Amino acid sequence: xxxxxxxxxxxxxxxxxxxxxxxxxxxxxxxxxxxxxxxxxxxxxxxxxxxxxxxxxxxxxxxxxxxxxxxxxxxxxxxxxxxxxxxxxxxxxxxxxxxxxxxxxxxxxxxxxxxxxxxxxxxxxxxxxxxxxxxxxxxxxxxxxxxxxxxxxxxxxxxxxxxxxxxxxxxxxxxxxxxxxxxxxxxxxxxxxxxxxxxxxxxxxxxx
Amino acid sequence: xxxxxxxxxxxxxxxxxxxxxxxxxxxxxxxxxxxxxxxxxxxxxxxxxxxxxxxxxxxxxxxxxxxxxxxxxxxxxxxxxxxxxxxxxxxxxxxxxxxxxxxxxxxxxxxxxxxxxxxxxxxxxxxxxxxxxxxxxxxxxxxxxxxxxxxxxxxxxxxxxxxxxxxxxxxxxxxxxxxxxxxxxxxxxxxxxxxxxxxxxxxxxxxx
DNA sequence: TGTACATCAGTGAACGCGCGTTCACTGATGTAC
DNA sequence: TGTACATCAGTGAACGCGCGTTCACTGATGTAC
Numbered sequence: 096x097x098x099x100x101x102x103x104x105x106x107x108x109x110x111x112x113x114x115x116x117x118x119x120x121x122x123x124x125x126x127x128x129x130x131x132x133x134x135x136x137x138x139x140x141x142x143x144x145x146x147x148x149x150x151x152x153x154x155x156x157x158x159x160x161x162x163x164x165x166x167x168x169x170x171x172x173x174x175x176x177x178x179x180x181x182x183x184x185x186x187x188x189x190x191x192x193x194x195x196x197x198x199x200x201x202x203x204x205x206x207x208x209x210x211x212x213x214x215x216x217x218x219x220x221x222x223x224x225x226x227x228x229x230x231x232x233x234x235x236x237x238x239x240x241x242x243x244x245x246x247x248x249x250x251x252x253x254x255x256x257x258x259x260x261x262x263x264x265x266x267x268x269x270x271x272x273x274x275x276x277x278x279x280x281x282x283x284x285x286x287x288x289x290x291x292x293x294x295x296x297x298x299x300x301x302x303x
Numbered sequence: 304x305x306x307x308x309x310x311x312x313x314x315x316x317x318x319x320x321x322x323x324x325x326x327x328x329x330x331x332x333x334x335x336x337x338x339x340x341x342x343x344x345x346x347x348x349x350x351x352x353x354x355x356x357x358x359x360x361x362x363x364x365x366x367x368x369x370x371x372x373x374x375x376x377x378x379x380x381x382x383x384x385x386x387x388x389x390x391x392x393x394x395x396x397x398x399x400x401x402x403x404x405x406x407x408x409x410x411x412x413x414x415x416x417x418x419x420x421x422x423x424x425x426x427x428x429x430x431x432x433x434x435x436x437x438x439x440x441x442x443x444x445x446x447x448x449x450x451x452x453x454x455x456x457x458x459x460x461x462x463x464x465x466x467x468x469x470x471x472x473x474x475x476x477x478x479x480x481x482x483x484x485x486x487x488x489x490x491x492x493x494x495x496x497x498x499x500x501x502x503x504x505x506x507x508x509x510x511x
Numbered sequence: 512t513g514t515a516c517a518t519c520a521g522t523g524a525a526c527g528c529g530c531g532t533t534c535a536c537t538g539a540t541g542t543a544c
Numbered sequence: 545t546g547t548a549c550a551t552c553a554g555t556g557a558a559c560g561c562g563c564g565t566t567c568a569c570t571g572a573t574g575t576a577c
Contacts (some may be wrong), residue, residue, distance in 0.1 A: 125553090146529095160533080226434035230488055231350060262504065289469075290477060519573100523569095527563105528545095530563105532558105536556070540553105544547090
């Protein structure tokens with residue numbers, strides 16, 4: 096009896112208490128992020144509800160705010176997620192028989208302009224999929240977008256062995272993104288293919 | 304008395320009746336379209352309500368459905384509106400002192416990569432502003448987007464005097480759109496300028 | 512001519528739905544004794 | 545050891561708001577007589 100009362104009125108402990116395993120929350124957060132990235136890519140910021148994302152991740156919507164401050168914060172994190180994605184999309188994984196012989200930049204370009212990437216609406220590069228949503232997003236979203244863009248620029252810049260490599264690399268990234276944006280937005284499939292192939296050829300020409 | 308009764312029960316006339324001047328409805332429709340194009344450009348499809356568009360056009364929202372079947376239909380019309388816009392944005396109107404001497408394609412490119420265009424969020428080219436909204440839009444939206452893209456391609460193709468002019472023109476349009484999309488989306492202003500200038504230089508190099 | 516009228520552009524209240532967010536609660540789990 | 549407990553991830557109902565759309569109505573105007 097006395098013991099019970101003692102327990103009940105004891106001051107809360109200050110020490111760490113870990114009711115779940117340390118990895119548990121991190122894993123859930125990553126599951127949510129992964130679902131968010133896929134769904135935002137496919138349907139855009141306004142086209143996806145938090146309820147959809149959470150249920151795609153196998154959870155209910157109420158728990159969302161244990162992991163993110165709000166939809167905006169999730170969106171910014173989702174753009175960045177593309178970079179550290181542990182399971183890259185099919186178009187990124189494509190392997191030519193002689194893949195090891197081909198420089199990284201050229202493999203990337205071939206994958207970028209591939210039909211797989213064109214048809215992939217979930218795993219699509221966020222520079223393309225989130226092009227105009229980001230324009231209206233906050234600083235965090237733009238910073239995440241920039242990170243992805245800089246990563247691409249770096250790959251090209253390292254490959255180019257010439258003066259003004261950076262300037263050319265910037266233009267090549269623009270060509271990649273622009274070519275795929277136009278291909279994806281144009282109604283006519285033939286014109287889409289034309290955009291894709293023309294930009295692809297132009298980039299390859301510059302890299303060789 | 305008899306006359307009144309005769310009037311009251313007369314069958315409705317079949318002939319045209321024009322309660323408002325023939326131009327009146329067309330003018331209102333154009334005012335709505337113009338407001339829609341500006342607001343959609345700035346804030347995207349989901350970021351603008353019909354109420355805002357109508358009130359921007361000096362009307363109340365209820366009358367909207369006398370002019371358009373719904374928001375989607377308005378959006379498609381707004382993308383196309385860019386082409387037949389009677390009052391082009393400032394960045395399009397910019398005149399160099401020796402404008403008459405410079406070919407149309409070069410003037411267009413200079414304007415496209417101008418700081419004015421970069422900072423113009425309302426009059427901005429819809430190929431840039433509506434880049435990812437269109438990806439998720441219906442056939443009508445994509446057809447309108449394609450019309451604008453084809454128009455740009457044509458300008459470049461006519462200017463280029465070489466074999467494979469069309470393929471190069473397609474790549475140049477991709478470079479224009481991609482360069483500006485990246486510039487507008489990247490958080491850092493300096494990097495944005497780098498993208499803009501690099502793509503601009505690349506396009507000018509190809510056109511001369 | 513003037514006038515009754517049909518038409519339809521435009522008004523503004525109302526409806527219904529979906530979404531972001533909040534909140535009281537549940538239950539799984541590591542810790543302290 | 546077993547057990548009471550604090551924590552907090554996760555649940556699901558609820559709230560409030562905004563938006564697309566509808567609808568009964570108003571009023572401006574050209575037409576027919």
